[in-house]
Structures are given as C-alpha cells and as structure tokens.
Amino acid sequence: DAGITQSPRHKVTETGTPVTLRCHQTENHRYMYWYRQDPGHGLRLIHYSYGVKDTDKGEVSDGYSVSRSKTEDFLLTLESATSSQTSVYFCAISRDRGLETQYFGPGTRLLVL
Amino acid sequence: AQKITQTQPGMFVQEKEAVTLDCTYDTSDQSYGLFWYKQPSSGEMIFLIYQGSYDEQNATEGRYSLNFQKARKSANLVISASQLGDSAMYFCAMREGRNGGFKTIFGAGTRLFVKA
Numbered sequence: 001d002a003g004i005t006q007s008p009r010h011k012v013t014e015t016g017t018p019v020t021l022r023c024h025q026t027e028n029h030r031y032m033y034w035y036r037q038d039p040g041h042g043l044r045l046i047h048y049s050y051g052v053k054d055t056d057k058g059e060v061s062d063g064y065s066v067s068r069s070k071t072e073d074f075l076l077t078l079e080s081a082t083s084s085q086t087s088v089y090f091c092a093i094s095r096d097r098g099l100e101t102q103y104f105g106p107g108t109r110l111l112v113l
Numbered sequence: 114a115q116k117i118t119q120t121q122p123g124m125f126v127q128e129k130e131a132v133t134l135d136c137t138y139d140t141s142d143q144s145y146g147l148f149w150y151k152q153p154s155s156g157e158m159i160f161l162i163y164q165g166s167y168d169e170q171n172a173t174e175g176r177y178s179l180n181f182q183k184a185r186k187s188a189n190l191v192i193s194a195s196q197l198g199d200s201a202m203y204f205c206a207m208r209e210g211r212n213g214g215f216k217t218i219f220g221a222g223t224r225l226f227v228k229a
Contacts, residue, residue: 040221041221042117042204042219042220042221042222043158043204043206043219044219045216045217058216088156090158092158097215098210098215099144099145099146099165099208099210099215100146100208101146101148101160101163102148102160102208102217103160104150104157104158104159104160106156106157107156107157107158109156
C-alpha cells in the first residue's frame with residue numbers, strides 16, 4: 001500500500017470558519033492531488049501539485065487554496081467553509097505526470113454546519 | 114458530454130460467479146490510461162487495475178481483468194469467482210494524455226452486491 005495519510009479523518013466545523021486538511025506521503029512522489037467526492041458526482045479534482053511550491057487548479061477550485069512547502073506534505077485550506085463544502089476529501093499521489101496510477105489516501109469526512 | 118460512463122448504478126452477483134462492470138469512455142487523445150478503483154464501505158479508494166491505450170493485451174490482476182475494446186471505447190472490469198468481500202463501489206477512470214492535460218476523470222460508479 002502507498003504510504004499516504006490524511007488528517008484529520010473526520011471534522012465537523014461551522015460555516016465561515018477556516019479549515020485545513022493535511023495530506024502526508026512517504027513515497028517521495030512528485031505529484032499530489034486533492035479530490036472531493038460527492039454523491040452523483042464521483043471524484044472531482046480541486047487542486048494538484050507538481051512539486052514544492054508548484055500548484056495548479058482543478059475543476060472545482062473555487063473556495064479552496066493549497067500549499068506545498070515540502071515534498072511529503074500537501075495542505076488543502078477552506079478559507080471560509082460553506083455547507084456546500086461538506087464532502088469527503090481524498091488526497092492522491094502519483095510518481096509523475098504521465099499516464100501514472102494515482103494512489104489514494106484514506107479520505108477525510110468534513111461536515112460544515 | 115460525459116467522458117466516462119458507467120451505466121449500471123447497481124449490480125447483483127452470486128458468490129463464486131463472474132461479473133462484468135461496464136465502462137465506456139470518450140477521448141480524442143491517442144494516448145490515455147484506463148483505471149478501475151474499488152471503494153468498500155469503509156471508504157478508501159483501492160487501485161485495482163490499469164490498461165494503457167497502446168497495450169495490445171488486456172490487463173489482468175489476479176481475479177480482475179479489464180476487457181479493453183478500443184474501437185468501441187469500452188473498458189469493462191471482469192471479476193471472476195466473486196467473493197463476499199467484493200461488495201463495494203467500483204469506479205472507472207480515464208487519464209488523458211498530453212492533449213487532455215493528463216487529467217483523470219472518474220465515472221459515477223457501480224455498486225456491486227455479492228450474494229451468499
């Protein structure tokens with residue numbers, strides 16, 4: 001199994017508060033991704049990173065920011081959480097950008113009240 | 114337009130029988146990859162199998178095989194000898210090549226129920 005952990009695994013927060021989710025990998029993979037999973041939508045890409053301090057937007061990036069200060073850590077921040085951001089968030093990694101397999105972390109369940 | 118279509122929201126299969134989960138895709142890229150993931154009720158996403166668009170042989174991984182029909186743009190997952198532990202949600206995904214920005218697109222999933 002790929003060495004990917006996410007923290008916290010579960011979080012309940014209130015509308016308007018900032019929230020940061022952490023993804024940590026021990027595989028030294030270059031690429032890291034944040035997805036959200038919602039019923040009827042499958043997984044949708046929020047942001048991804050292709051190296052330290054190198055990030056780019058995915059298809060549902062509004063309301064989210066990311067940072068990567070070390071190869072092993074990729075942070076997802078909800079600047080001001082809204083109820084529409086209640087979801088399950090998955091981190092994924094891949095060795096490179098090509099047609100590489102993405103391996104997923106265990107997920108974080110976020111409930112915004 | 115949907116790029117990955119999984120037409121079976123739910124499927125039932127008897128234990129020890131084989132089952133095929135359908136997946137069709139749409140891309141103009143010549144180079145792409147097709148993936149299947151399993152998501153059990155515990156929630157994690159488990160990689161099962163990969164097929165490259167230039168691979169001539171169908172991919173196999175243990176009891177999983179991918180029935181790749183390029184002209185039909187289909188990438189069906191076949192699970193042989195189903196087990197109770199195979200009950201889960203299954204996602205088909207496509208990673209497009211350079212023309213598609215190397216993005217991965219997921220289908221909506223098929224929930225498989227294995228009956229004892």
